[in-house]
Amino acid sequence: MAEEVKLFGTWASVFSRRIEVALxxxxxxFEYIEENLSNKSPALLKYNPVHKKIPxxxxxxxxxxxxxxxxxxxxxxxxxxxxxxxxxxxxxxxxFWAKYIDDKLWPxxxxxxxxxxxxxxxxxxxxxxxxxxxxxxxxxxxxxxxxSLGFVDIAANIIVWLVVAxxxxxxxxxxxxxxxxxxxxxxxxxxxxxxxxxMPPREQHLSFVKxxxxxxxxxx
Amino acid sequence: MAEEVKLFGTWASVFSRRIEVALxxxxxxFEYIEENLSNKSPALLKYNPVHKKIPxxxxxxxxxxxxxxxxxxxxxxxxxxxxxxxxxxxxxxxxFWAKYIDDKLWPxxxxxxxxxxxxxxxxxxxxxxxxxxxxxxxxxxxxxxxxSLGFVDIAANIIVWLVVAxxxxxxxxxxxxxxxxxxxxxxxxxxxxxxxxxMPPREQHLSFVKxxxxxxxxxx
Numbered sequence: 001m002a003e004e005v006k007l008f009g010t011w012a013s014v015f016s017r018r019i020e021v022a023l024x025x026x027x028x029x030f031e032y033i034e035e036n037l038s039n040k041s042p043a044l045l046k047y048n049p050v051h052k053k054i055p056x057x058x059x060x061x062x063x064x065x066x067x068x069x070x071x072x073x074x075x076x077x078x079x080x081x082x083x084x085x086x087x088x089x090x091x092x093x094x095x096f097w098a099k100y101i102d103d104k105l106w107p108x109x110x111x112x113x114x115x116x117x118x119x120x121x122x123x124x125x126x127x128x129x130x131x132x133x134x135x136x137x138x139x140x141x142x143x144x145x146x147x148s149l150g151f152v153d154i155a156a157n158i159i160v161w162l163v164v165a166x167x168x169x170x171x172x173x174x175x176x177x178x179x180x181x182x183x184x185x186x187x188x189x190x191x192x193x194x195x196x197x198x199m200p201p202r203e204q205h206l207s208f209v210k211x212x213x214x215x216x217x218x219x220x
Numbered sequence: 221m222a223e224e225v226k227l228f229g230t231w232a233s234v235f236s237r238r239i240e241v242a243l244x245x246x247x248x249x250f251e252y253i254e255e256n257l258s259n260k261s262p263a264l265l266k267y268n269p270v271h272k273k274i275p276x277x278x279x280x281x282x283x284x285x286x287x288x289x290x291x292x293x294x295x296x297x298x299x300x301x302x303x304x305x306x307x308x309x310x311x312x313x314x315x316f317w318a319k320y321i322d323d324k325l326w327p328x329x330x331x332x333x334x335x336x337x338x339x340x341x342x343x344x345x346x347x348x349x350x351x352x353x354x355x356x357x358x359x360x361x362x363x364x365x366x367x368s369l370g371f372v373d374i375a376a377n378i379i380v381w382l383v384v385a386x387x388x389x390x391x392x393x394x395x396x397x398x399x400x401x402x403x404x405x406x407x408x409x410x411x412x413x414x415x416x417x418x419m420p421p422r423e424q425h426l427s428f429v430k431x432x433x434x435x436x437x438x439x440x
Contacts, residue, residue, distance in 0.1 A: 050320065050353060062309055069315045076308035088296035089282055095289045100270065133270060 005030035006058040008044050010037055011200050012208050014161045015067040016055035018154050020198040022071050025149075026078040068098055071151060083150045097137060097144065098155035105130050109162050113169065113213040124173055127162070131174060134159075135182045142188060149192055159186060160199065168209035225250035226278040228264050230257055231420050232428050234381045235287040236275035238374050240418040242291050245369075246298040288318055291371060303370045317357060317364065318375035325350050329382050333389065333433040344393055347382070351394060354379075355402045362408060369412055379406060380419065388429035 007023070007030050009016025023030050035044055035054050047056045047063035056063050057070045064073045075083050085091050108130065112123040134156070138144060144152035159174065163186065166173045176183040189195055200208075227243070227250050229236025243250050255264055255274050267276045267283035276283050277290045284293045295303050305311050328350060332343040354376070358364060364372035379394065383406065386393045396403040409415055420428075 059309075064309070064312045064316070066316055066319055069312050069319065072315065073308055073312040076311065088293055089279075089284070091296065092284045092289050092293040095292065096284070096286055099286055099289065 003028075004058075004060050006033060007031070008033045008035050008041075008047065008056040008058070009054045010035050012205060013054060014157050017157055017198050017200070018067045019055045019057055019070050019074070021149075021154050021157070021195055022074045022083055024194045024197060025081050025083060026074060027081070028074070028078055068095075068102065068155065071098075071154060075151075083145065083154065085145075085150070094145070094151045097134070097152045100130075100133075101152070101155045101158055105134075105162075106158050109158055109165070112162075112171065112173070113165050113209070120171070124171065127173055128178070131159075131179055131182055135179055138181055138185055140181075143185065149189065149195065153185075153189060156189075157195075160190060164202070164205050165209050165213065168206045169213060223248075224278075224280050226253060227251070228253045228255050228261075228267065228276040228278070229274045230255050232425060233274060234377050237377055237418050237420070238287045239275045239277055239290050239294070241369075241374050241377070241415055242294045242303055244414045244417060245301050245303060246294060247301070248294070248298055288315075288322065288375065291374060295371075303365065303374065305365075305370070314365070314371045317354070317372045320350075320353075321372070321375045321378055325354075325382075326378050329378055329385070332382075332391065332393070333385050333429070340391070344391060347393055348398070351379075351399055351402055355399055358401055358405055360401075363405065369409065369415065373405075373409060376409075377415075380410060384422070384425050385429050385433065388426045389433060 005023070005028055007016065007019055009019065009032065011034060020032070033041075033043070035041060037054070040052060044054065044056060045052055047058055048054075048065045051065060053065070055067055055070060056065050057073065058064075059073075059077065064070050071083065084094055105127070108123055108127045112120060112127060115123050143149045144156065159182070163174055165171070174182065174186070190199065199205075225243070225248055227236065227239055229239065229252065231254060240252070253261070253263070255261060257274070260272060264274065264276060265272055267278055268274075268285045271285060273285070275287055275290060276285050277293065278284075279293075279297065284290050291303065304314055325347065328343055328347045332340060332347060335343050363369045364376065379402070383394055385391070394402065394406070410419065419425075
């Protein structure tokens with residue numbers, strides 16, 4: 001059966017990039033629709049009436065929203081090249097860490113980009129504590145998912161955003177010296193052929209973050 | 221093999237009650253350990269070092285935290301009497317709604333209990349919008365899970381907490397008149413034999429909410 005797979009996203013969003021990575025890891029063909037978040041399309045509003053947010057995956061006309069929910073849907077629908085472990089306990093651990101990243105790391109990462117001075121220092125300390133926690137989970141593994149990248153690695157693309165933000169905004173958060181284990185993981189992640197394909201163009205991303213969050217902009 | 225299943229919880233928490241419901245629906249024997257949140261046990265801190273929160277399920281010595289993660293773990297470990305659908309799309313929808321309840325309804329429900337006057341009116345309106353959204357998802361179904369209670373019904377036990385809070389604090393949020401569909405669901409839920417067994421004793425719960433959130437208490 002010919003399948004119709006559409007992804008509504010926006011290029012700078014870590015959340016829509018997650019879905020691209022998963023679809024490409026599975027080799028699923030899809031149509032990507034770039035949304036303008038200040039003028040959302042009627043299709044996006046129709047497919048995600050509850051949150052009116054990207055990403056939305058539409059599979060044969062049926063929409064799924066929320067990036068981690070979409071990742072699980074993709075993994076259960078196209079079963080080859082699994083991104084989640086099959087063992088229930090390992091699967092629970094993967095879900096736990098992905099939720100940790102979304103509930104703890106992402107709000108702090110957003111906060112650090114809009115804060116200044118002492119406040120920013122406090123947020124950086126908070127983020128570094130979280131990164132240490134993630135590092136102690138990673139230990140000597142190549143990826144959170146083991147030998148190849150999986151659910152938590154994909155969710156942890158927020159760390160790639162954080163590294164872009166640290167460069168764009170002149171902060172020092174994740175350095176090789178402070179986080180040797182996580183830094184090694186980061187290098188393997190951005191060097192991964194599929195992941196690399198799904199990263200925003202670096203210069204464009206840097207200047208986007210500078211304009212959006214840099215000190216020259218009056219808006220928070 | 222003799223299994224060891226322990227649940228660390230606290231009686232008034234909707235999140236630990238969720239786990240009790242799931243374990244009882246499955247007929248899994250477990251030991252319940254009541255935690256004192258103002259003096260957490262070394263065991264809880266050992267089993268959930270990241271969040272230091274209840275509920276934690278410990279299965280043969282291995283801990284799982286975060287209530288929705290625990291529910292999925294239970295459903296995958298003891299496969300009879302499933303609480304999640306098997307179809308990937310229906311499963312994604314269940315996850316979407318459970319996440320909606322935790323991300324949107326729970327923060328608003330907490331907020332309504334600590335707010336006053338005009339601010340409280342605003343939060344009540346917000347909650348009622350969310351309840352309408354849930355009602356439009358429920359439609360004519362007996363439970364969110366279909367003919368019997370499932371993942372979303374268990375997650376939606378927050379609504380039962382909300383009904384207790386509305387009575388304890390003299391608010392009008394979920395009435396039969398305003399929410400006929402959801403009110404019918406609420407009645408079926410609290411009449412369900414397993415669910416009923418896992419509800420906090422009503423009078424104790426009412427006075428707990430009054431003391432914790434009532435206007436006579438100075439703390440927020």
